[in-house]
Amino acid sequence: xxxxxKDIAKAVGVSxxxxxxxxxxxxxxxxxTLARIRQMAGEMGYRPNVIAQGLKRKGTKTIALxxxxxxxxxxxxxxxxxxxxxxxxxxxxxxxxxxRNLETESEEIKLLCHRMIDGLVICPLSEASVPCLGYxxxxxxxxxxxxxxxKGIATPVVLPDDFYGAYLATAHLADLGxxxxxxxxxxxxxxxxVDRIAGYKAALSERGLSTDGQLxxxxxxxxxxxxxxxxxxxxxxDPPTAIFAANDLIAIGVLGYARxxxxxxxxxxxxxxxxxxxxxxxLEVPLTTVAQPARxxxxxxxxxxxxxxxxxSETPLHRVIMRPTLVIRESSGAARRxxxxxx
Amino acid sequence: xxxxxKDIAKAVGVSxxxxxxxxxxxxxxxxxTLARIRQMAGEMGYRPNVIAQGLKRKGTKTIALxxxxxxxxxxxxxxxxxxxxxxxxxxxxxxxxxxRNLETESEEIKLLCHRMIDGLVICPLSEASVPCLGYxxxxxxxxxxxxxxxKGIATPVVLPDDFYGAYLATAHLADLGxxxxxxxxxxxxxxxxVDRIAGYKAALSERGLSTDGQLxxxxxxxxxxxxxxxxxxxxxxDPPTAIFAANDLIAIGVLGYARxxxxxxxxxxxxxxxxxxxxxxxLEVPLTTVAQPARxxxxxxxxxxxxxxxxxSETPLHRVIMRPTLVIRESSGAARRxxxxxx
DNA sequence: AGAAATAATACACACGTGTGAATTTGGGTT
DNA sequence: AACCCAAATTCACACGTGTGTATTATTTCT
Numbered sequence: 001x002x003x004x005x006k007d008i009a010k011a012v013g014v015s016x017x018x019x020x021x022x023x024x025x026x027x028x029x030x031x032x033t034l035a036r037i038r039q040m041a042g043e044m045g046y047r048p049n050v051i052a053q054g055l056k057r058k059g060t061k062t063i064a065l066x067x068x069x070x071x072x073x074x075x076x077x078x079x080x081x082x083x084x085x086x087x088x089x090x091x092x093x094x095x096x097x098x099x100r101n102l103e104t105e106s107e108e109i110k111l112l113c114h115r116m117i118d119g120l121v122i123c124p125l126s127e128a129s130v131p132c133l134g135y136x137x138x139x140x141x142x143x144x145x146x147x148x149x150x151k152g153i154a155t156p157v158v159l160p161d162d163f164y165g166a167y168l169a170t171a172h173l174a175d176l177g178x179x180x181x182x183x184x185x186x187x188x189x190x191x192x193x194v195d196r197i198a199g200y201k202a203a204l205s206e207r208g209l210s211t212d213g214q215l216x217x218x219x220x221x222x223x224x225x226x227x228x229x230x231x232x233x234x235x236x237x238d239p240p241t242a243i244f245a246a247n248d249l250i251a252i253g254v255l256g257y258a259r260x261x262x263x264x265x266x267x268x269x270x271x272x273x274x275x276x277x278x279x280x281x282x283l284e285v286p287l288t289t290v291a292q293p294a295r296x297x298x299x300x301x302x303x304x305x306x307x308x309x310x311x312x313s314e315t316p317l318h319r320v321i322m323r324p325t326l327v328i329r330e331s332s333g334a335a336r337r338x339x340x341x342x343x
Numbered sequence: 344x345x346x347x348x349k350d351i352a353k354a355v356g357v358s359x360x361x362x363x364x365x366x367x368x369x370x371x372x373x374x375x376t377l378a379r380i381r382q383m384a385g386e387m388g389y390r391p392n393v394i395a396q397g398l399k400r401k402g403t404k405t406i407a408l409x410x411x412x413x414x415x416x417x418x419x420x421x422x423x424x425x426x427x428x429x430x431x432x433x434x435x436x437x438x439x440x441x442x443r444n445l446e447t448e449s450e451e452i453k454l455l456c457h458r459m460i461d462g463l464v465i466c467p468l469s470e471a472s473v474p475c476l477g478y479x480x481x482x483x484x485x486x487x488x489x490x491x492x493x494k495g496i497a498t499p500v501v502l503p504d505d506f507y508g509a510y511l512a513t514a515h516l517a518d519l520g521x522x523x524x525x526x527x528x529x530x531x532x533x534x535x536x537v538d539r540i541a542g543y544k545a546a547l548s549e550r551g552l553s554t555d556g557q558l559x560x561x562x563x564x565x566x567x568x569x570x571x572x573x574x575x576x577x578x579x580x581d582p583p584t585a586i587f588a589a590n591d592l593i594a595i596g597v598l599g600y601a602r603x604x605x606x607x608x609x610x611x612x613x614x615x616x617x618x619x620x621x622x623x624x625x626l627e628v629p630l631t632t633v634a635q636p637a638r639x640x641x642x643x644x645x646x647x648x649x650x651x652x653x654x655x656s657e658t659p660l661h662r663v664i665m666r667p668t669l670v671i672r673e674s675s676g677a678a679r680r681x682x683x684x685x686x
Numbered sequence: 687a688g689a690a691a692t693a694a695t696a697c698a699c700a701c702g703t704g705t706g707a708a709t710t711t712g713g714g715t716t
Numbered sequence: 717a718a719c720c721c722a723a724a725t726t727c728a729c730a731c732g733t734g735t736g737t738a739t740t741a742t743t744t745c746t
Contacts, residue, residue: 002732006732021695029695049731051459054394055395055701056733083413092439112435114390114392252622256625284629345702349703357725359702363702364725398731399704400731
């Protein structure tokens with residue numbers, strides 16, 4: 001087993017409380033014994049048991065990141081952002097997956113609550129997650145919300161401007177001359193879905209284009225969602241000429257469907273994604289996409305959580321909105337405006 | 344705060360030890376009070392504090408996964424595999440990143456040791472990680488090694504047959520008529536590098552091809568490694584006609600370099616990767632690659648760790664070798680032998 | 687030098703839970 | 717009714733650490 005302060009106490013010949021003090025607020029302990037204790041601690045390779053400390057200090061230097069789908073590169077990038085920040089602060093990060101399932105989300109949050117995590121960063125599934133978040137509140141676990149907007153919960157939030165991003169993507173397609181622009185959206189009720197649909201429709205109506213509900217489908221934010229969405233649209237008699245996918249995985253699903261059916265992109269169908277995941281530029285057809293700074297979102301979320309963990313009670317309710325940018329590659333059929341391997 | 348057994352004890356009017364027993368081995372407590380306690384616990388929404396339990400029980404229902412690079416989709420897939428298994432067993436998973444840095448790895452392991460994790464799954468950097476693993480041993484933290492082979496450490500291991508996989512890849516290229524086949528390998532001294540180079544050379548010499556050291560470079564297992572490796576080879580006067588990349592990220596880096604320089608794949612250079620990450624089939628040039636069952640590797644590692652956590656002392660030293668398969672797509676210039684969106 | 691002030695250390699309890707041993711309660715037997 | 721045994725419950729301590737308070741050792745002042 002590990003050496004404890006008791007072991008050190010025995011070795012030096014003092015009580016464990018003196019050792020404890022020597023290793024923390026040194027003020028109350030004699031210069032000489034302090035030195036002896038510190039040295040002995042070093043020699044014996046003592047490291048405090050963070051968990052035991054946690055019992056007293058009410059904090060285990062552990063936070064959790066709860067996301068709907070860890071297989072999604074976007075969330076992985078956010079995770080990297082959170083992780084690198086929290087690591088710098090001396091925290092460890094538990095990675096939890098809700099699998100896009102409300103029950104799993106609820107259960108996971110409860111489990112996490114009772115393992116004395118100090119706080120968490122969460123991407124909630126939808127408004128329906130509010131009770132879970134309330135549970136966190138009751139148990140006084142600080143949390144920061146990322147990438148989703150949830151009404152009625154007063155807590156820091158870091159998210160992209162989904163409306164604006166969707167507007168950019170749709171406007172880009174419209175400006176290329178497309179008039180029948182479809183949108184493969186995410187799961188119903190999630191803010192990411194609502195806001196991106198709103199941005200999409202705003203761009204359309206601004207240009208006098210129909211915002212026909214027929215041109216929007218909803219489904220999971222993964223490849224299967226894109227594959228199914230593409231089938232829905234492209235099997236119709238009057239298929240759209242352009243698709244705005246709610247994220248890059250959906251766009252990849254569209255690519256897969258298109259390849260199967262011999263549909264060319266961008267010649268037959270123009271395609272725009274969202275997120276700009278790492279591989280977007282290396283795809284079969286380099287993907288025009290709305291880039292959101294996932295890593296920075298993670299960073300900021302980490303910082304805000306750290307603040308919340310260290311402010312006694314009332315911390316300003318930050319609401320960080322990150323502005324996305326449009327990265328034009330080939331899938332939209334426009335002239336390439338970005339080249340190079342990385343950056 | 345959360346309700347504790349003391350709260351329940353007060354509410355029911357018994358001592359906290361009775362409550363504790365009622366919620367665990369019910370045998371010693373009266374039928375009626377047991378029922379009352381259980382009900383009250385339910386009403387009050389009691390959940391045991393896993394951390395406090397950990398102090399006594401020596402176990403926090405937490406494990407860690409330590410990998411060199413969380414940005415690598417391969418490790419993410421392994422992580423998903425470990426996570427889904429451990430979650431089923433009621434464990435949480437801390438995700439730690441060593442950033443391919445020996446010091447970070449060492450520091451991280453020490454930190455983790457002292458937060459009472461029950462065990463860990465680790466992909467060590469190289470033989471140089473042995474001291475760290477010894478540290479785990481001393482502190483009696485069970486661990487399972489994945490995706491790397493380390494000599495002199497008696498612990499369960501789950502890894503792909505790197506030799507065989509590399510052999511498959513190289514043989515495939517050779518059988519397509521290539522005689523100058525280069526290999527962009529991983530970091531020096533890692534088993535993954537050594538074994539794949541060995542498999543590569545075995546395939547070459549079996550066919551009477553030169554195993555000229557000039558055709559092997561080593562570097563990081565990421566896109567930058569591929570980009571640099573490609574430059575090294577393709578700037579030469581006598582460039583190879585085929586490249587076997589030690590993983591898919593490297594292959595993507597090669598794709599990036601090739602695109603920049605107008606080099607066509609597979610016409611000018613045939614390319615084979617390793618791992619078969621999710622996006623490999625959707626790349627600019629669908630990637631011929633050696634598929635390893637990353638998720639299953641994670642699953643098996645999780646199972647072995649669970650065994651190790653629950654066997655008093657001597658558990659058989661499993662050594663699970665997963666056999667990889669070659670997935671032929673377009674980047675190697677061979678006839679396509681696999682199609683479809685997923686599976 | 688003796689009392690008072692101060693410095694240094696030990697004691698005891700706490701955090702939330704688990705558990706062996708002691709104690710109380712209840713039921714049955716004589 | 718006295719007794720015994722078993723069942724049920726409480727006591728007391730443990731895990732590793734932190735901290736208020738009591739205690740002891742040392743210095744300072746008169």
